[in-house]
Amino acid sequence: MPSPIYALPKQVLIREDGPREGFQMQQQSYPTASKVELIDRLSQTGVSSIEITSFVRPDRVPQLADAEAVIEAFTPKVGVRYRALYLNQKGLLRALASPKLAPEGYVLIAASEEFLKRNNNQTLTEAIDQLASWISTFKAHQLPFERVMLSTAFGDSYSGRIETHLVLGLAKRIINRCQEFGLVPAEFTFADTTGHGNPESVKRLVGGFSEVWPEIAVGLHLHDTRGTGMANVYAGLEMGVARFDCSVGGLGGCPFAVGAAGNVPTEDVAFMCAELGIATGIDLKKYLEVAQFAEQLIGRPLPGKLKQAGLL
């Protein structure tokens, strides 16, 4: 097979993760009604996929203990896909039980073994062994296997930077195992969880992956922890990446936790795409208003730039 020639995509899918990312690490709790208003406002912006909450243990993340209440209260809009984060199959079953959600069939694995141990309490081998069980659950519920979310794909604070070939080696183990069970993910989403990625490492990883598995789409989930977020988005676009997880206003992270920053701001990414002639389906004017609302809601300045400067 010849090497691929990369070009900017004509259109990209922007997935809005703000309502989930924005509240999970806050020290205070926010009213359910505020979260619902944020979701309902996002539904009017043209964004087609919104992660509205997370099914996590209320004793560990009390900020998201109102997950079912949020789902109950928001007003779904036709054409918008509403998702929830889950970390285990119990969470997936909760998501499947909500008729207002259209959950993705995905598996979350971390490239950093230490990160995986601390956050998911499992080893990489255990995570890979569990693929069989995930895939059988997807099959049982006729859920497409939409993506593998590979967090800390560029490194983390335990392991430092992770070299590209190690991540590609892990991808190979994961994909081989998936093939054994007859269901291969449609997408690999590489997450820069902690700002260890840079534009060249993004290019190496995306290019190295697409060279071997051109039939699997690549997504990027980039936290702007150390200022390279938007450059990493652009590097992804240069490699033809057309799926980005973003966060309205740059919601996420925690002002009190060192190294915890939100995703790249949705409206800044959508603006850059528009300037580059890439369609996103997003109404920027409306998004700016929601970003300003998110900032008021959270009660501190959010990093998104466009909401301050306005459109051209």
Next chain:
Amino acid sequence: MPSPIYALPKQVLIREDGPREGFQMQQQSYPTASKVELIDRLSQTGVSSIEITSFVRPDRVPQLADAEAVIEAFTPKVGVRYRALYLNQKGLLRALASPKLAPEGYVLIAASEEFLKRNNNQTLTEAIDQLASWISTFKAHQLPFERVMLSTAFGDSYSGRIETHLVLGLAKRIINRCQEFGLVPAEFTFADTTGHGNPESVKRLVGGFSEVWPEIAVGLHLHDTRGTGMANVYAGLEMGVARFDCSVGGLGGCPFAVGAAGNVPTEDVAFMCAELGIATGIDLKKYLEVAQFAEQLIGRPLPGKLKQAGLL
């Protein structure tokens, strides 16, 4: 001549403009001693060029009325070049009169005629006609003609986006006139003054310029007004650009003026360069401390990311 092949530079010159950019648009005035402390701290970071103040009319920019007092009080470090902004030849003469400064011979022109009129009270034709007088002053003081600073090189709020060919046409007029007077600038610095640039327009302008004038270096002066700043830096690096005007912490702009944002944060740019294997001479650990100091000094959160997250 064959087309150039672009590659990331091995090293870049980072010029620190924060002490000048940081105070000119603030509503309040800051103590001279604080400005001096910022400069003295920056002198210890390994950065080799610092713009410490601006020779402007005290009645128009009272925040910088202490320019001479700042120059008097700061402690120069051997190996660091201290500069001051000037907008006219009277300002240049004030800069030349300060033995602690090593002013650049430069001419400031705007690509947007309306911007030039409002900020410099002249037309483009008048600005180009004045090149003769500038060049004769440079010659009289044996000052090298170091650069043309072309502000609003990607557009501004009066003209909107400015097409690349128009900027290249203006560059041609400027360079032709300089050649008539026998002194050509060593560098063209393209400034994105108001966030109208994007990574592809940066590439078009840098590439289009370097194709015609490969012997003239390109610099970039990028304000991060709409979130594309760091992506624009990366696009510049991809085109081999090796000179960037930055601002510690992202100092600059004004929290009350819509569309007025600081330059790309020096430490974030230097960090990205370091991650890309590009030398800057900057001690990142020390720079982070100065960025934190700048934030305390200015009394509001500055946009730089690395100072919050810390080094890897």
